[in-house]
Amino acid sequence: MEKQNNNAPTLTKRLTSLQKMIGATLASVTFTLATPAFAEELELEKEDLKFGFIKLTDMAPLAIAYEKGYFEDEGLYVTLEAQANWKVLLDRVIDGQLDGAHMLAGQPLGATIGFGTQAHVITAFSMDLNGNGITVSNEIWDQMKPNIPKDESGKPVHPIKADALKPVVEKYKSDGKPFNMGMVFPVSTHNYELRYWLAAGGIHPGYYAPHKGDTSGTIDADALLSVTPPPQMPATLEAGTIYGYCVGEPWNQQAVFKGIGVPVVTDYEIWKNNPEKVFGVSNKWAEENPNTHLAVVKALIRAAKWLDDNDNANRPEAVKILAQPNYVGADYDVIANSMTGTFEYEKGDKREVPDFNVFFRYYATYPYYSDAIWYLTQMRRWGQISEEKPDSWFHEIAKKVYKPEIYLEAAQLLIDEGKMSKEDFPFDTDGFRDPQTHFIDNITYDGRKPNDYLKKFSIGLNGDTVL
Amino acid sequence: MLNRSIRFFELTGMNWLIPIANLLAGKNPKAQLNQLLASIGAPLVAFLIFLLLWSTAASNIKTSLGNLPGPSQTWEQFESLVDEHTAARDKEAAFYQRQEDRNAKRIEQGKEPKDIRPYTGAPTFFDQIFTSLYTVFIGFAVATIIAIPVGIICGLNSTIYTGLNPLIQIFRPVSPLAWLPIVTMVVSALYTTDDPFFAKSFITSALTVTLCSLWPTLINTTVGVSTIDKDLINVSRVLRLSWMTQIFKVVIPASLPMIFTGLRLSLGVGWMVLIAAEMLAQNPGLGKFVWDEFQNGSSNSLGRILVAVFVIGIIGFLLDRIMLTLQKSVSHDKTQEIR
Numbered sequence: 001m002e003k004q005n006n007n008a009p010t011l012t013k014r015l016t017s018l019q020k021m022i023g024a025t026l027a028s029v030t031f032t033l034a035t036p037a038f039a040e041e042l043e044l045e046k047e048d049l050k051f052g053f054i055k056l057t058d059m060a061p062l063a064i065a066y067e068k069g070y071f072e073d074e075g076l077y078v079t080l081e082a083q084a085n086w087k088v089l090l091d092r093v094i095d096g097q098l099d100g101a102h103m104l105a106g107q108p109l110g111a112t113i114g115f116g117t118q119a120h121v122i123t124a125f126s127m128d129l130n131g132n133g134i135t136v137s138n139e140i141w142d143q144m145k146p147n148i149p150k151d152e153s154g155k156p157v158h159p160i161k162a163d164a165l166k167p168v169v170e171k172y173k174s175d176g177k178p179f180n181m182g183m184v185f186p187v188s189t190h191n192y193e194l195r196y197w198l199a200a201g202g203i204h205p206g207y208y209a210p211h212k213g214d215t216s217g218t219i220d221a222d223a224l225l226s227v228t229p230p231p232q233m234p235a236t237l238e239a240g241t242i243y244g245y246c247v248g249e250p251w252n253q254q255a256v257f258k259g260i261g262v263p264v265v266t267d268y269e270i271w272k273n274n275p276e277k278v279f280g281v282s283n284k285w286a287e288e289n290p291n292t293h294l295a296v297v298k299a300l301i302r303a304a305k306w307l308d309d310n311d312n313a314n315r316p317e318a319v320k321i322l323a324q325p326n327y328v329g330a331d332y333d334v335i336a337n338s339m340t341g342t343f344e345y346e347k348g349d350k351r352e353v354p355d356f357n358v359f360f361r362y363y364a365t366y367p368y369y370s371d372a373i374w375y376l377t378q379m380r381r382w383g384q385i386s387e388e389k390p391d392s393w394f395h396e397i398a399k400k401v402y403k404p405e406i407y408l409e410a411a412q413l414l415i416d417e418g419k420m421s422k423e424d425f426p427f428d429t430d431g432f433r434d435p436q437t438h439f440i441d442n443i444t445y446d447g448r449k450p451n452d453y454l455k456k457f458s459i460g461l462n463g464d465t466v467l
Numbered sequence: 468m469l470n471r472s473i474r475f476f477e478l479t480g481m482n483w484l485i486p487i488a489n490l491l492a493g494k495n496p497k498a499q500l501n502q503l504l505a506s507i508g509a510p511l512v513a514f515l516i517f518l519l520l521w522s523t524a525a526s527n528i529k530t531s532l533g534n535l536p537g538p539s540q541t542w543e544q545f546e547s548l549v550d551e552h553t554a555a556r557d558k559e560a561a562f563y564q565r566q567e568d569r570n571a572k573r574i575e576q577g578k579e580p581k582d583i584r585p586y587t588g589a590p591t592f593f594d595q596i597f598t599s600l601y602t603v604f605i606g607f608a609v610a611t612i613i614a615i616p617v618g619i620i621c622g623l624n625s626t627i628y629t630g631l632n633p634l635i636q637i638f639r640p641v642s643p644l645a646w647l648p649i650v651t652m653v654v655s656a657l658y659t660t661d662d663p664f665f666a667k668s669f670i671t672s673a674l675t676v677t678l679c680s681l682w683p684t685l686i687n688t689t690v691g692v693s694t695i696d697k698d699l700i701n702v703s704r705v706l707r708l709s710w711m712t713q714i715f716k717v718v719i720p721a722s723l724p725m726i727f728t729g730l731r732l733s734l735g736v737g738w739m740v741l742i743a744a745e746m747l748a749q750n751p752g753l754g755k756f757v758w759d760e761f762q763n764g765s766s767n768s769l770g771r772i773l774v775a776v777f778v779i780g781i782i783g784f785l786l787d788r789i790m791l792t793l794q795k796s797v798s799h800d801k802t803q804e805i806r
Contacts, residue, residue, distance in 0.1 A: 048584060055762060066587075072565060077584040082759065084749055095655075097667065231762040238531060254764060258531035325771075326589035329763030 044075055045289040052083040052092060052101035055231050055328045056248040057339055058128045058277050059102045060318055061359060063327045065303035074295035085229040086185040093282055094119040103280035106187030106375045108401045115384050120283035124406035125297050126367050127277040129358040132190055132267040133252035134197060136244035137237055141262040143168045155349060159269035159440055162201020169203050169222050182228040182236060182245035189276055192378040193267045194246035198223055199459040200441040207383035209467045237261050249338040250330045257334050262346050268353060272438030273362055275371035297410035301365055308360035315340045367407055369431035370447025372398035377450045381460035388464040394450040404431055479792045483507050536770035544770035552591040559586045590751050599752035602669060603741045606676025607734055614684035622692020639682040643675050643740040647747050650674050668750040675744040676737045683732035691725025692718055723797045731790035738783050753779055
């Protein structure tokens, strides 16, 4: 299957060297006359790249940038490769087997502060907002259902809060049965969202204590959370190892289609427009390949825009691409359910969630410091950061990992090339979103004051508490 | 001509073709037809019964991915894999065309054209078959290079054999799944180059194959060498043959049948191990294909996995036939029946 690349026609090569001599003399002239066509030429340090991803619909910007030729437009030859799980993916980015990857927002942060594998990983591109859900097994759903308020038509009132789950968890606890739930990785959005939802309903999801060597995250827990790779979630639920899970799409819709579980809440309802995946690269790679990094971000921005263009008009085509076995590979209908603006809860209870997957609107691709800080607050809340840290520490880490300056440079290049307009990007932001209010427990988040925010939770560590 | 082809069919184990050859030559048609019916008829009936059982069982087993696919659904998936393969080839051609166009444009602009890159798209099912075959042969070749010399030494010297025997007996039954994590870590630790010629996953899978397929060849070679007729050795001593000549002119030729029996077993083990190794090491071959399809969980996945199961089986069968042919062709006792 190998194709030898050095056999490019030698005749043309010779011709070219001749032309190059003429071209060189003209180069200075053409440069001053720089047309848009020339502006796109970045001096790339590396042209053959390999990016990793996990089989989830929010890897879409990578698939689209490849299939729509945006990578090639930048002169990049990218290979996309599905990875077995988040740990393998992160390790391969750190040791250089992958040039970059679709990552959980918490992964670059966790790696940089040294929770789990220690390495400086950065991101200059947020891949999407929302896109996750919490699913429980049919058995749990039947026990939860009587506790959920109904509207006139008899349908459950949304959002469904964990209050409805609390009596079920208590019953399992009093019967001496552990209540197991799955999430995808200790520093994953899903872990924090599931914890947020459970804690908002008074169910304690457990603390981590890395300084004592406890990284299972089950200290004081009512519900025991453990790691399962996303594509295996439905099978693990079906096997009865876990009673519920929090995961990205299509694995919640898969449970509905297979008839093995019921999605109860989406992360959009837990926190409206929450930041989700990022495109992460190692800091070393970014320093060695600054122009390549810019080119990659440019291609990804274009892909994200394509995904959201004209009110999601391109989504059906995107779903078709994602359904290919080498990308997500689930059935078209399963992926389409969430990608095209609807979400099916209980079988037949299909509701409109137009912003379930946001790739570009609301400045979704800009790497906000406040997004990074929210993840850091949750790491502190659940003990992954075991000691008190000053606000300045949170800001410093956010700036070390999130690189909006690279993003804006790429954005400016796209504007200069006439591919995008200035309004597409938040050029005047200081990197912090305004205080955000749309949480399921109505607590306001202000990224500028992380320690004050932590004090607002009734379950969770804050201040100088150390386990 | 007739005799030669019959000889060939016997050698390759395709005995059922002999009556057809005889029939074509017009030799005693009635007896040949009877023989043909006996040799083809029985397998054919068995196969039909198998298809029937499969399709009735499949339609009664309901999984969360829909019904277990029967023969016809599996065939459909095979066709769709072929379609995907042709579609991928078209995409590949377009990919190269785009590069040519871009280079042509660069030349127009007076710039150096870029190297033509190899296709970056995902490998198709059929590409993966070749990756698997390549991996298994490399692993098998390395195993052979180690096993035959060690086997010869063990066969010639009973002290060395007694020394190594416990080790051989302990490592021989170890499953590839137990070796794999260790091999993976060792490969990642030792194989560090900036521009790797082989992918790490490839080396991991190939080495696992080596570790597991080493033993049958080693043991058979040992047995083969140690049971050589003592007269042969004595004659070579009388002739004062040098040690090397003795090995190459007497020992190896005399033990070749046993060595090949070992090789045939080794290749069979290697092929079986490879699928498991590829699944876990994520080496882009048939094992990874099966794993990826399992992960995808689409309604076609089970059918596609079944296609892979048949392909794996058929390839395994063909490899065995090839080895059998080699084994028979080096066998001294041509009348002995080898299956």
